[in-house]
Amino acid sequence: MSRTVPAVEPTLTDPAADDAFVRQWQLWHRAHQQALADPHGFLAVTGLHWLTERPERFADLPGRWHTGPGGVVVELADGERLTVDGQPVTGGHEFGPIAERGGVTVGIDGGVLEVARRGGHDILRPRRPENPLLTGFRGTPTYPPSTHWALTGRFLPYDSPRPTTVGAAVEGLQHVYDAPGQVEFIVDGRPLRLTAFNGRTPGSLFVLFTDATSGVTTYAANRALTIDPPDDQGRVTLDFNRATNLPCAYTDFATCPLPPAENRLPIAVEAGEKTPYERLA
Structure with missing residues (x-):
């Protein structure tokens, strides 16, 4: 009470x-x-992708992505890479389970990628400084x-x-x-x-x-x-x-x-x- x-x-x-x-x-x-107006803030977000257990490729991101009980996994093809904790990653990467309302940010060409969990779902949100929503912000x-x-x-x-x-x-x-x-x-x-x-x-x-x-x-x-x-x-x-x-x-x-x-x-x-x-x- x-x-x-x-x-x-x-x-x-x-x-x-x-x-x-x-x-x-x-x-x-x-x-x-x-x-x-941060270069990698919300105004820089260019997409929202919902992950499932089926590996899927997204046009604006490197790799094939899926999720499951063990968390988010990306499989990178030859020539594709991410930057995780300041280090280049090729071949693939396991992010592990992400806590609700948590997330990690990794580097991609031209910006960063948010790997997060919202409402019980794992999601991807690329963020690029050249996004018109950000460059036109007044x-x-x-x-x-x-x-x-x-x-x-x-x-x-x-x-x-x-x-x-x-x-x-x-x-x-x-x-x-x-x-x-x-x-x-x-x-x-x-x-x-x-x-x-x-x-x-x-x-x-x-x-x-x-x-x-x-x-x-x-x-x-x-x-x-x-x-x-x-x-x-x-x-x-x-x-x-x-x-x-x-x-x-x-x-x-x-x-x-x-x-x-x-x-x-x-x-x-x-x-x-x-x-x-x-x-x-």
């Missing part, structure tokens, strides 16, 4: 603090966009940063983590995450809650959500928000100015998770990243 604790009202800042708030957001946004539109959307909330932990199954950007695929609890907060006097998953760093959280802007000014399927670890009283900061798109907002070669049903907010979160220009064309 979760603890029932009153939500915390938003913390307001004075006008003098706004300039610093905006500058901090600008620095964060610039770094986030630079990471997105940044992501956002709402203007506002302290109105920097909210103080409270983390309500479950007695034990709850496995939570969510859909994916790829039809028929599912992801399972452990949810350690919910985050409670107030927007304009309205108490709201979001189911939270574990973040990338110890103690941190992340939430997937949609709201009344989804499919209007923001990407329809999902947005994400990272939350720093709760303090010793369970308080957290939800800065929706830093709500970001997932890779599926930019490319069809992503397997991004969708928000759990309870994370469909009944309000318009007019903060954070908007629908990418690439999806407006």
Whole structure:
């Protein structure tokens, strides 16, 4: 059972603090966009291949690939090679079992190849810096940063983590995450809650959500928000100015998770990243 604790009202800042708030957001946004434009990032992905037990060759990759209980295997023909851990590999290579949401990156001519596991399936995603999605990237539109959307909330932990199954950007695929609890907060006097998953760093959280802007000014399927670890009283900061798109907002070669049903907010979160220009064309 979760603890029932009153939500915390938003913390307001004075006008003098706004300039610093905006500058901090600008620095964060610039770094986030630079990471997105990495030569081997998601904008460089040129394909998505699903592996089976039947060896198969893909037009944009060297070798014949298959998977099974022992993991991913590639058989390389004469003249074909990969670079694994900085070393050239010819003939073939066994990658072994890959953990869910894990993966390895190997070198291929003109770029890199991600060998990964998503939703119980082994996949291949080549990434090449000359991909037009990357070379034509001009940044992501956002709402203007506002302290109105920097909210103080409270983390309500479950007695034990709850496995939570969510859909994916790829039809028929599912992801399972452990949810350690919910985050409670107030927007304009309205108490709201979001189911939270574990973040990338110890103690941190992340939430997937949609709201009344989804499919209007923001990407329809999902947005994400990272939350720093709760303090010793369970308080957290939800800065929706830093709500970001997932890779599926930019490319069809992503397997991004969708928000759990309870994370469909009944309000318009007019903060954070908007629908990418690439999806407006």
